[in-house]
Amino acid sequence: MTIRPGEEPPLVQFERVDPDDERAYGSWFSVLSRSELFRNRGGEEGWRVEEWRTRARDTGAATYSQLFRLTTAGDAVVAGALEVTRDDNLEWIRGELFVDPAERRRGFGSLFLSHLEDTARALGRRSLLFWVVEAHHEVGHGPSRHFAPRHGYDNVEESVRRDIAWPRPVRASSSLHQHASADASSYRVVAWRAPTDEARLGERAQLFSVMPLEVPDAGFGYEAERWDPERVAGHERRADAMGRDLFVAQAYHEGSGEVVGFSELTVSRERPAVAYQWDTLVTRPHRGHGLGALMKLANMDQLDASRYPTKTIVTYNAANNAAMIAVNDALGARVNGGIVTWRKVLN
């Protein structure tokens, strides 16, 4: 935006974006894409167009995204979102904010943020959090490091991205498998591709419910989530609608039959070069038996069998999650960027 002397500044508007309004959603998504490409120096594309649309359409779901944009004279210059939870974690809300790289340092980010904070307040939320991805070359000094503290945000967590080169040498994984299996003789790992059989949906719901309480606590008040079989099925349907295959592994204690952990790995059918490790959990009493590694390996076997031309598996861990980092290091992971989490208590 360039305003010439004597010209009226163009109208600046903050508005909700309807994911089914092609023009509005298209302009929202192109700001997001340009921002991700800029961050990654053109190297790695981010989200696919259908993925955010799917998340925004699903307004009856336990979580869905409300999309917002800031326009000047009708052109989108900022794209952002709020992730609305329906049943749990109602004290806080997650936000997203991306300023078009060509439009930065003109105050648009600050203006958008104040509208987003108002919207979060109107939804009854007491704090707003951002998980901001930093590419390898900007870890520790991405633009949010200046912008967020200036607007009263505290850094509450640092996470590290690790990449596992794929396909991986078979020998490395089989020695890890042997090592972990020896420790896990009283456990059984079962893996499948979503959708999950009805009989196992309840077990998945039980594990998802406790997940926020079982990860290392960053101190910003995660509470248990309310998952039931229908919410798990919805989560899997959404991944499918986003164009993703979802591989699931679960661990069981042989003696009691109790389900003690799960891990998810996902790959986009249309853009399979990068696969993502999603959540992994081993419940506290069953840690230290190599189950995290075994479940991840079971999903990697599924990825291998699917024959996608995947080159990298990306995984994120909180910097203080030593156990998961050790598993990823044993899988040959290399640090390649991070995520910084910002939080502000809204007055």
Ligand SMILES: CC(C)(COP(=O)(O)OP(=O)(O)OC[C@H]1O[C@@H](n2cnc3c(N)ncnc32)[C@H](O)[C@@H]1OP(=O)(O)O)[C@@H](O)C(=O)NCCC(=O)NCCS
């Ligand atoms: C961070 C981001 C949102 C800033 O947007 P923006 O429109 O450039 O921000 P503003 O122009 O409102 O900047 C407000 C102030 O923040 C600080 N700031 C913003 N970007 C900065 C940078 N790259 N370096 C130093 N300070 C910066 C400055 O103090 C700036 O005021 P000034 O320009 O008068 O010095 C934008 O760079 C972006 O989209 N980055 C990628 C995604 C992201 O990091 N989102 C942040 C979520 S918290």
